[in-house]
Amino acid sequence: SVERNDTLNPLTRELPQRVSDRIRDIVGERGILTDPADTAPYLSDWRGAYKGKAALVVRPASTAEVSGVLALCYQEGIPVVTQGGNTGLCGGSMPDASGRQIVLSLNRLNRIRNIDAANDTLVAEAGCILADVQNAAREVGRLFPLSMGSEGSCTIGGNLATNAGGIAVLRYGNMRDLTLGIEVVLPDGRIWDGLRGLRKDNTGYDLKHLFIGSEGSLGVITAAVLKLYPLPTEKAVAFAALPSPEAAIELFKHLRSLCGPRLTGFELMSRMSLDFVLRHMAGCTDPMAEPHPWYLLIELTDSSPTANLRELIETGLMGPLEDGQVLDAVIAADEAQAAALWKLREGISEAQNFEGPSIKHDISVPVSSIPGFIDKASAALSKEIPGIRLVCYGHVGDGNLHFNLSKPLDSENADFRAQAGRIGRVVYDVVAQFTGSISAEHGLGQSKRQDIVRYKSDLELELMRSIKGLLDPKAIMNPGKVLPD
Numbered sequence: 001s002v003e004r005n006d007t008l009n010p011l012t013r014e015l016p017q018r019v020s021d022r023i024r025d026i027v028g029e030r031g032i033l034t035d036p037a038d039t040a041p042y043l044s045d046w047r048g049a050y051k052g053k054a055a056l057v058v059r060p061a062s063t064a065e066v067s068g069v070l071a072l073c074y075q076e077g078i079p080v081v082t083q084g085g086n087t088g089l090c091g092g093s094m095p096d097a098s099g100r101q102i103v104l105s106l107n108r109l110n111r112i113r114n115i116d117a118a119n120d121t122l123v124a125e126a127g128c129i130l131a132d133v134q135n136a137a138r139e140v141g142r143l144f145p146l147s148m149g150s151e152g153s154c155t156i157g158g159n160l161a162t163n164a165g166g167i168a169v170l171r172y173g174n175m176r177d178l179t180l181g182i183e184v185v186l187p188d189g190r191i192w193d194g195l196r197g198l199r200k201d202n203t204g205y206d207l208k209h210l211f212i213g214s215e216g217s218l219g220v221i222t223a224a225v226l227k228l229y230p231l232p233t234e235k236a237v238a239f240a241a242l243p244s245p246e247a248a249i250e251l252f253k254h255l256r257s258l259c260g261p262r263l264t265g266f267e268l269m270s271r272m273s274l275d276f277v278l279r280h281m282a283g284c285t286d287p288m289a290e291p292h293p294w295y296l297l298i299e300l301t302d303s304s305p306t307a308n309l310r311e312l313i314e315t316g317l318m319g320p321l322e323d324g325q326v327l328d329a330v331i332a333a334d335e336a337q338a339a340a341l342w343k344l345r346e347g348i349s350e351a352q353n354f355e356g357p358s359i360k361h362d363i364s365v366p367v368s369s370i371p372g373f374i375d376k377a378s379a380a381l382s383k384e385i386p387g388i389r390l391v392c393y394g395h396v397g398d399g400n401l402h403f404n405l406s407k408p409l410d411s412e413n414a415d416f417r418a419q420a421g422r423i424g425r426v427v428y429d430v431v432a433q434f435t436g437s438i439s440a441e442h443g444l445g446q447s448k449r450q451d452i453v454r455y456k457s458d459l460e461l462e463l464m465r466s467i468k469g470l471l472d473p474k475a476i477m478n479p480g481k482v483l484p485d
């Protein structure tokens with residue numbers, strides 16, 4: 001609230017000048033952005049689906065500065081929206097329209113503090129770009145396996161706060177599985193140093209897991225101890241055409257038995273998804289002569305010098321090709337071809353943006369229920385909105401589908417957007433029938449927080465609210481996100 005005798009910050013008319021002056025004292029001139037040209041990228045998301053206003057964009061460069069800013073915000077009751085690379089897909093990093101909230105961007109907190117090759121760990125600050133962490137690990141002959149289309153922009157803090165997944169979860173797990181310890185600044189400014197690099201530590205409640213996946217609603221993650229793995233020395237990538245999702249799950253079972261943990265990526269995509277990529281992404285071409293209804297992108301990796309993965313994947317595809325469970329297959333001959341095949345999968349998200357407004361459903365069901373889910377949800381939607389364009393793809397080896405929709409060609413953008421709530425319910429009710437999740441890897445943000453009322457038990461919601469009340473008693477951390485009203 002604004003005190004009577006206080007001068008308002010002329011930039012926002014919302015934040016008292018003395019507060020912005022104190023923030024400037026903490027983070028310095030470089031730590032505050034005020035020019036609209038500089039703040040614009042922080043106030044709208046990657047898709048242009050969410051926009052917000054902020055009292056200030058603050059960019060601390062150390063944990064101590066984060067602590068100072070939060071202590072002040074806590075004292076003054078100023079709401080804080082933490083932001084990493086701003087690549088999230090649920091509006092979690094966007095401030096609201098009030099202009100009262102502060103965006104706390106961690107992009108200057110981006111040092112790699114330590115690499116311990118013997119312990120296979122790397123300590124990264126939250127603002128490190130994921131690709132930079134992957135490269136730092138590679139430089140010491142190690143792998144940091146988290147990988148996704150946004151890796152050139154998303155940050156370790158955002159990956160932790162959303163418990164990000166991506167394309168290698170099948171083998172290495174999601175961000176939660178890749179993290180041994182974290183450092184967190186609590187809403188009142190206190191710093192919890194939980195940067196322990198231990199693979200065994202049973203000393204009570206594992207507090208880091210409360211903050212991982214909390215989407216900025218409990219505190220600010222400032223650094224993490226991440227797990228490293230042996231660098232793969234061999235890789236094989238195949239692109240296979242299939243008649244149906246059932247055939248994809250049969251092939252999954254077959255390849256898991258044949259290849260064991262070497263099966264690293266298993267990504268499904270529908271023809272519509274591939275069509276969008278071919279239409280909009282420069283340099284992408286169909287690797288097959290004819291169109292097919294479904295495709296899989298399959299990756300095997302190994303660190304053992306004796307593995308012959310190309311031969312292994314050929315063997316794995318031979319039987320299914322003979323009995324018609326696989327319609328056609330292409331195996332990458334070199335790294336450039338492998339990258340070109342991956343682009344067909346990784347380009348879908350961006351390509352869909354060119355087709356007008358989209359409605360995203362990042363769902364998971366047990367792997368065995370994938371075909372049943374696709375059948376039921378597709379039938380329900382086609383009945384609900386004739387002409388709807390289903391853009392179905394995802395990390396099917398993890399049971400995770402991006403069951404996305406693009407508007408019918410003959411409908412108005414605004415009409416389509418207005419139906420997102422109703423359409424979501426149709427899809428999520430089918431998810432619930434298969435005991436699935438309405439957010440597999442992207443989080444709840446602002447787009448799905450109300451939906452969880454229908455799909456989580458009262459007890460779960462009560463426990464979530466109790467944890468929020470305990471850690472953030474003044475509710476200053478990312479209000480309007482994660483928890484329902």
Ligand code: FAD
Binds near residue numbers: 091
């Ligand atoms: P932001 O978008 O800035 O923030 C996301 C949330 O985390 C917000 O709620 C924010 O408040 C909170 N937050 C950010 N930093 C911190 C911090 N330090 N402390 C506390 N809270 C914080 N996601 C997947 O899981 N798998 C994918 O395969 C995948 N592919 C993608 C492909 C594309 C092309 C795009 C655009 C996105 C993709 N995403 C994917 C979504 C997104 O990239 C991830 O959710 C990523 O982890 C977000 O990181 P970020 O740094 O951009 O976070």
Ligand code: 2HG
Binds near residue numbers: 089
């Ligand atoms: C992916 O797997 C990402 O490509 C993005 O998670 C999904 O844009 C989407 O819906």
Ligand code: ZN
Binds near residue numbers: 402441
């Ligand atoms: Zn994904």
